[in-house]
Amino acid sequence: MPIPFQKSFAGASLGAKFWLKKATVPLSLVEDPPPEVAIRAGGDGLATVDLRIEHGKVAAVVPGGTAPCCGPGVTLENGLVWPCPVDLHTHLDKGHIWARQENPDGTFMGALGAVERDREAHWSARDVAARMEFGLKCSYAHGTAAVRTHLDSLGKQAEISWPVFAEARERWAGRITLQAVSLIMIETYLTDEAVRIADLVQRHGGVLGCVSYMIQDLDAALDRLFALAAERGLDVDFHVDETGDPGAESLHHIARAVLRTGFKGRVLCGHCCSLAAQEPERALATLDLAAEAGLCVVTLPMCNLYLQDRAPGRTPRWRGVTLLHEMRARGIPVAVASDNCRDPFYGYGDHDMVEVYREATRILHLDRPFGDWPRTTAPVPAHVMRLPDAGLIGAGRTADLIVFRARTYSELLSRPQSDRTVLRAGVPLEAKVPDYRELDELFA
Numbered sequence: 001m002p003i004p005f006q007k008s009f010a011g012a013s014l015g016a017k018f019w020l021k022k023a024t025v026p027l028s029l030v031e032d033p034p035p036e037v038a039i040r041a042g043g044d045g046l047a048t049v050d051l052r053i054e055h056g057k058v059a060a061v062v063p064g065g066t067a068p069c070c071g072p073g074v075t076l077e078n079g080l081v082w083p084c085p086v087d088l089h090t091h092l093d094k095g096h097i098w099a100r101q102e103n104p105d106g107t108f109m110g111a112l113g114a115v116e117r118d119r120e121a122h123w124s125a126r127d128v129a130a131r132m133e134f135g136l137k138c139s140y141a142h143g144t145a146a147v148r149t150h151l152d153s154l155g156k157q158a159e160i161s162w163p164v165f166a167e168a169r170e171r172w173a174g175r176i177t178l179q180a181v182s183l184i185m186i187e188t189y190l191t192d193e194a195v196r197i198a199d200l201v202q203r204h205g206g207v208l209g210c211v212s213y214m215i216q217d218l219d220a221a222l223d224r225l226f227a228l229a230a231e232r233g234l235d236v237d238f239h240v241d242e243t244g245d246p247g248a249e250s251l252h253h254i255a256r257a258v259l260r261t262g263f264k265g266r267v268l269c270g271h272c273c274s275l276a277a278q279e280p281e282r283a284l285a286t287l288d289l290a291a292e293a294g295l296c297v298v299t300l301p302m303c304n305l306y307l308q309d310r311a312p313g314r315t316p317r318w319r320g321v322t323l324l325h326e327m328r329a330r331g332i333p334v335a336v337a338s339d340n341c342r343d344p345f346y347g348y349g350d351h352d353m354v355e356v357y358r359e360a361t362r363i364l365h366l367d368r369p370f371g372d373w374p375r376t377t378a379p380v381p382a383h384v385m386r387l388p389d390a391g392l393i394g395a396g397r398t399a400d401l402i403v404f405r406a407r408t409y410s411e412l413l414s415r416p417q418s419d420r421t422v423l424r425a426g427v428p429l430e431a432k433v434p435d436y437r438e439l440d441e442l443f444a
């Protein structure tokens with residue numbers, strides 16, 4: 001007989017074959033849903049299904065109420081089921097330094113200076129490894145299946161952080177799929193240092209990246225970056241125009257560079273905050289170009305809300321985020337991600353994509369209707385990271401799922417979902433978020 005859903009079924013012995021009955025799914029997160037699975041009236045794209053799990057995979061997705069009445073299973077009582085999310089933009093090397101390095105004034109410039117001081121003083125392999133491990137434990141316990149992290153790759157730090165990352169990727173294989181991006185300044189691509197970085201990234205199977213902003217030789221630097229990436233078969237990932245200055249238009253230059261060079265890899269642009277401060281005509285023309293160039297965009301709403309438009313003693317007037325609705329309307333693939341956690345760029349955060357989606361919905365109005373915005377948390381980032389098995393619920397896919405007690409978006413987004421159950425390959429996960437005390441010895 002199907003067992004009723006308790007608060008959590010972590011630890012329950014479900015066996016190799018069982019049903020998850022009466023589950024609510026956002027249909028936009030189901031691959032090739034059978035035609036009989038119908039969106040519920042007024043349900044914001046939600047449908048009721050029964051999910052057959054066999055040997056760690058989803059074996060079938062059928063209309064709710066059509067699974068056989070008997071045999072092993074769990075009745076979810078309309079609880080939501082989502083695929084495990086994919087966190088496309090993080091900074092695992094910076095995370096959790098807040099206890100020893102706060103942001104003095106909460107601004108972007110304050111963050112840059114504070115991180116530089118901390119990096120110079122403390123970022124040994126041991127220090128980076130311990131904080132990276134802590135962040136990954138958080139991600140895993142919250143249900144994240146894959147993470148892309150930027151790694152500060154200036155000077156000697158590259159040789160410290162990339163090997164630490166490689167070890168973490170090995171250690172976490174089978175639990176979290178990891179990718180890394182080189183984080184340097186765009187002007188480095190005008191120097192010979194760029195070749196060293198590109199070779200390092202290639203050796204580690206990474207993604208070539210940088211922070212792009214308006215420098216004098218921006219187009220030359222971009223052409224060099226795309227040439228180095230193309231020669232090595234690398235994808236590219238930018239931090240773009242993370243400012244409220246309307247004159248910051250490096251996104252426009254990136255789109256032009258892709259069209260000019262014919263670069264064929266994936267190009268992800270993070271932040272793109274300044275678009276929201278530009279004259280609408282100019283901003284939308286840039287988005288047309290970005291769509292033509294095939295750019296993908298990731299927004300980091302929590303970090304943007306924290307850093308942008310901050311000045312002492314003055315109330316912020318804008319939310320810091322980019323033009324996500326206008327991008328989606330042009331067919332630009334858009335994702336949401338965590339960004340920094342408990343470091344000078346963002347003083348809070350727990351590597352929890354459910355929190356990110358909740359905050360993104362509030363900050364960016366990803367509701368009324370909810371539509372296919374849930375795709376920003378899993379299938380779109382999985383596409384950008386080239387992870388064909390991640391990000392969707394579907395027959396033949398690994399049963400990496402998050403099961404919620406919440407049945408509706410109102411219930412999902414009103415509480416932190418601390419009672420969620422994560423299934424990895426169909427098995428309830430026992431992992432818990434780590435205790436902050438684990439980091440105390442780093443700050444002694």
Ligand SMILES: O=c1cc[nH]c(=O)[nH]1
Nearest residue numbers: 091094239303340345
């Ligand atoms: O760590 C970083 C670097 C640049 N911008 C961010 O938001 N975070």
